[in-house]
Amino acid sequence: xxxxxxxxxxxxxxxxxxxxxxxxxxxxxxxxxxxxxxxxxxxxxxxxxxxxxxxxxxxxxxxxxxxxxxxxxxxxxxxxxxxxxxxxxxxxxxxxxxxxxxxxxxxxxxxxxxxxxxxxxxxxxxxxxxxxxxxxxxxxxxxxxxxxxxxxxxxxxxxxxxxxxxxxxxxxxxxxxxxxxxxxxxxxxxxxxxxxxxxxxxxxxxxxxxxxx
Amino acid sequence: xxxxxxxxxxxxxxxxxxxxxxxxxxxxxxxxxxxxxxxxxxxxxxxxxxxxxxxxxxxxxxxxxxxxxxxxxxxxxxxxxxxxxxxxxxxxxxxxxxxxxxxxxxxxxxxxxxxxxxxxxxxxxxxxxxxxxxxxxxxxxxxxxxxxxxxxxxxxxxxxxxxxxxxxxxxxxxxxxxxxxxxxxxxxxxxxxxxxxxxxxxxxxxxxxxxxxxxxxxxxx
Numbered sequence: 001x002x003x004x005x006x007x008x009x010x011x012x013x014x015x016x017x018x019x020x021x022x023x024x025x026x027x028x029x030x031x032x033x034x035x036x037x038x039x040x041x042x043x044x045x046x047x048x049x050x051x052x053x054x055x056x057x058x059x060x061x062x063x064x065x066x067x068x069x070x071x072x073x074x075x076x077x078x079x080x081x082x083x084x085x086x087x088x089x090x091x092x093x094x095x096x097x098x099x100x101x102x103x104x105x106x107x108x109x110x111x112x113x114x115x116x117x118x119x120x121x122x123x124x125x126x127x128x129x130x131x132x133x134x135x136x137x138x139x140x141x142x143x144x145x146x147x148x149x150x151x152x153x154x155x156x157x158x159x160x161x162x163x164x165x166x167x168x169x170x171x172x173x174x175x176x177x178x179x180x181x182x183x184x185x186x187x188x189x190x191x192x193x194x195x196x197x198x199x200x201x202x203x204x205x206x207x208x209x210x211x212x213x
Numbered sequence: 214x215x216x217x218x219x220x221x222x223x224x225x226x227x228x229x230x231x232x233x234x235x236x237x238x239x240x241x242x243x244x245x246x247x248x249x250x251x252x253x254x255x256x257x258x259x260x261x262x263x264x265x266x267x268x269x270x271x272x273x274x275x276x277x278x279x280x281x282x283x284x285x286x287x288x289x290x291x292x293x294x295x296x297x298x299x300x301x302x303x304x305x306x307x308x309x310x311x312x313x314x315x316x317x318x319x320x321x322x323x324x325x326x327x328x329x330x331x332x333x334x335x336x337x338x339x340x341x342x343x344x345x346x347x348x349x350x351x352x353x354x355x356x357x358x359x360x361x362x363x364x365x366x367x368x369x370x371x372x373x374x375x376x377x378x379x380x381x382x383x384x385x386x387x388x389x390x391x392x393x394x395x396x397x398x399x400x401x402x403x404x405x406x407x408x409x410x411x412x413x414x415x416x417x418x419x420x421x422x423x424x425x426x427x428x429x430x431x432x433x434x
Contacts (some may be wrong), residue, residue, distance in 0.1 A: 029245050041328055054409070054412075054413070055405070055409055057366065057412065058366065058369075058370075058405075058408050058409040058411075058412035058413070059370075059371065059408055059409065060369075060370040060371075060372075060373035060374075060384065060403050060408060061370070061373075061407065062373040062374055062377070062384050063373055063374065063383075063384045063387070063401065063404055063405060064405075066384065066387075066388055066391075066401065067401040067405065070391055070397040070401075071397045071401065073397075074398065122417045123220050134409075149278075151279070152277075152278040153281065153370075154278070155279075155280035155281065155377075156280070156373075156374065156375070157280050158280070158377060159376070159377055166278065166280050166281055166284065169284060170288075170290075178290075178292070179284075179288035179289060179292070180285075180289045183281065183284045183285055183288060183289050184285075184289070186281060187277055187281050187285065189284075190276065190277055190278055190281060191273070191276040191277060194276040194277075197387070198275075198276065
């Protein structure tokens, strides 16, 4: 493989990273918001969230990416392949994050809420000062785990023509007629990204255990 | 002709895609499960070499995207003179990849079983495969039903990656109807509904197994 091929791999890796990053940065707060709708049982909206989570969990990213890319323009929403990729990844990861946040909320000890109420804190105040910081600690390992799943699923956006770290190996192979080296190098790069996240997750798990309420 | 009529007329295409998806899912789920169950014992082997070899396989699969693994089988293996067609590469990829996840789920659950239980089973004459089949494995499966169910859903979803290496699965069928007749919405709605239906079936099945587990005082893991 040539230096040009390596440069292409790095470009592909960069595409994978920035698209995944945007999806993570959007997906975590969206999941948080949706989980709040669900746990506070807002009528109608909370049923829609249940439906969205169930459907989002079941739809393959390949199908979702294709669907968004070809269907949205019909409704007058012009969408380029990168936006479609980011939106597909975000919709997918947000549905998983909703469940992570919800279980962090449900696992929160009732006694602390009662104590906070007894000292006269309002709902908004104890949620912000007491619950959220601890929920964040508890949810973080699972959120990082979901990030690794997102990166592993991200090659799906290749189907709408985004040249990510997986797709770029085809391009290189088309020039060199040697498909194996770029695939192996791309594999090692994925293992590096995901390995870092797995380490981070283990570290956060230990920290969460130490501070467990 | 409305868009729905076109899709209705093309239903054999969708049905055959759905059949392919179900077949790939079914065979690889059973294969991954059986191989994964066989691997649990060796994963805890006393021999260091066996342990390290299996550990690196399991960890490797867990850090690699499924599609890259399939690329290795489909585009990479011919370098060594092994040429697989898309179907075989896809099926092999699904089985070998998810087998690692199943093995890891079951191993984690085994570590949580009380040691004394295995010892007392051995005292009653259960050894080797019989011990695993009759005493250990049933508990592992009952204990991990929800996690194994999630893994089944991942296997189902990963079948759709195979259209990228030209397997004509459900997503491929939807996509080809879309591009042939330019009906962008309906084929994908049907495809997503079918994936959803299978996932709901899996979840229902898991709920039944989990209920059985609870009845027997298991399923807390």
